[in-house]
C-alpha cells in the first residue's frame with residue numbers, strides 16, 4: 033500500500049507523536065479486524081505494521097490453497113458482528129455461490145479479510161510494511177522500532193501477533209532440533225518444502241494442525257504412510273453435513289466441571305446433537321472458565337481439554353471425508369503413544385522412541401502440537417516485552433495478562449490468541465471480531481479531538 037495518503041500518515045507518525053495515533057503490530061485477522069473496527073468507530077489515526085503485502089490473511093488464510101477449507105460455516109465468519117450476512121454478500125457480489133452453511137476455501141476468506149482492510153484504509157488508516165523489532169514506552173505512549181529503521185510513535189499500541197509457535201517436546205534432543213529432518217513450526221513459510229516424500233514421516237499431534245499438514249503433504253502422490261502420534265490419538269470430529277438444531281441449556285457461570293459434563297452427556301442422550309451442545313457451551317465458555325478456580329482449570333487442562341478441542345475445533349465435511357479416505361488406505365495413520373526420545377540417526381533422518389515400541393527412523397518429524405505455552409514459546413518481540421516487564425504472562429501460561437478489554441498496561445492492548453488464559457475462547461474469528469469491536473469502543477477520544 034503506497035498511496036500518498038498512506039506515506040503521509042506513516043511519515044506523520046514517524047516524525048514525532050501525532051495526537052491521536054494508534055499503532056497495531058500484526059497483519060493477520062486480528063490486526064485487520066481491529067484496524068477496521070477502529071477506523072469505523074473512532075477518530076484515531078491508525079498505522080498497522082506487518083511484513084505482508086496485504087494485511088488480513090495472516091497464518092490461517094495466507095499460504096492456504098483452494099482445497100484448504102475453513103473449519104467454520106460462512107454464517108460465523110462475517111467481519112462485522114452487526115451484519116452477519118456481510119461475508120455472504122461479498123461472495124455473491126463476486127459471483128461465488130455460498131450460503132450460511134458453506135465451508136469456504138481459506139484463500140477466499142483471506143481475500144475477504146484483505147479486502148476489508150483495504151476498503152477501510154485511507155487518510156486515517158495506513159499500512160507500514162515492516163517487522164517490528166522493539167517497543168519502548170515513550171511518555172504516555174510507545175515507540176515501535178522496525179527492520180526498516182523506522183520509528184513509529186503512537187499513544188496506543190495494539191499487539192495482534194497471533195499464536196506463539198509450538199513448543200518443541202522435551203523428548204527431542206538438542207541435536208535433533210537442529211536436524212533438517214525436524215520441523216519445529218509447520219506454519220513457518222516453506223517449512224514443509226524439504227520433507228522427503230519417499231521416507232516415513234511422523235507428525236507430533238493429531239489435531240487440526242496435523243490434519244492440515246497431512247493434507248498438504250498428500251496433495252501430490254506421497255510414497256509412504258504419514259503417521260500422527262499424540263497421547264490419546266484423538267482426531268478432530270467432523271461438522272455434520274447439515275447444521276444441527278440449536279440447543280439452549282441453562283448453565284450457571286459458576287458450574288463445576290464434573291456435574292457440567294454429566295449434564296451435557298444427558299442432553300445428548302436426550303436427543304440433542306453433540307455439535308449443538310458444544311456450540312452452546314462455547315457461547316458460555318469464557319464465563320465458565322472464569323468461574324473455575326485455578327485447581328479446577330488445571331484439572332480441565334490436564335484431563336478434559338483435548339476432548340473439548342476435538343469436539344469444538346471440527347473438520348469441514350469434505351476435509352473429514354478426505355482424511356477418512358487417507359486413513360482407510362493406510363496413507364494417514366493416527367495413533368496414541370508417548371515419545372521418550374528423538375535423536376538424529378547416523379543413517380540420516382531421526383530415530384524416534386515411542387514407549388513400549390521398537391525405535392523407528394523417520395525422514396521427517398513435524399511438530400503439530402499447536403501453540404506452545406508462555407513464556408518459553410514467545411517469539412523475539414514478545415520475549416523482549418516480557419523481559420522488559422511491559423507484559424506479564426497470564427493464567428496458566430496460555431497468553432498474556434490483560435484486563436477485560438485486552439489492555440495489558442495503559443495504552444498497550446492485545447487482540448487475538450494471546451488473550452487466552454483470562455479468556456478461554458480467543459482464537460476464532462467470532463471472538464477476535466468481538467475483541468476488536470470492544471477495543472475500539474473502549475478507546476478514549478484522541479487528544480486532538482478534545483481540543484476541537
Ligand SMILES: Cc1cc2nc3c(=O)[nH]c(=O)nc-3n(C[C@H](O)[C@H](O)[C@H](O)COP(=O)(O)OP(=O)(O)OC[C@H]3O[C@@H](n4cnc5c(N)ncnc54)[C@H](O)[C@@H]3O)c2cc1C
Nearest residue numbers: 058059060061062090091092102103104164194448460461
Ligand atoms: C489453519 C487454520 C485454520 C483456521 N480456520 C478457522 C476457521 O475456519 N474459523 C475460525 O473462526 N477460525 C479459524 N482459525 C483460527 C483463527 O482465524 C486464527 O487463529 C486467526 O486468524 C488468528 O489471527 P491473528 O491475526 O491473531 O494471527 P496470525 O494470522 O498469526 O497473524 C499474526 C500477524 O502478526 C504479524 N507479526 C508477528 N510478529 C510481528 C512483528 N514483530 N512485526 C510485525 N508483524 C508481526 C504476522 O506477520 C502476521 O501478520 C484457523 C486457524 C488456522 C491456523
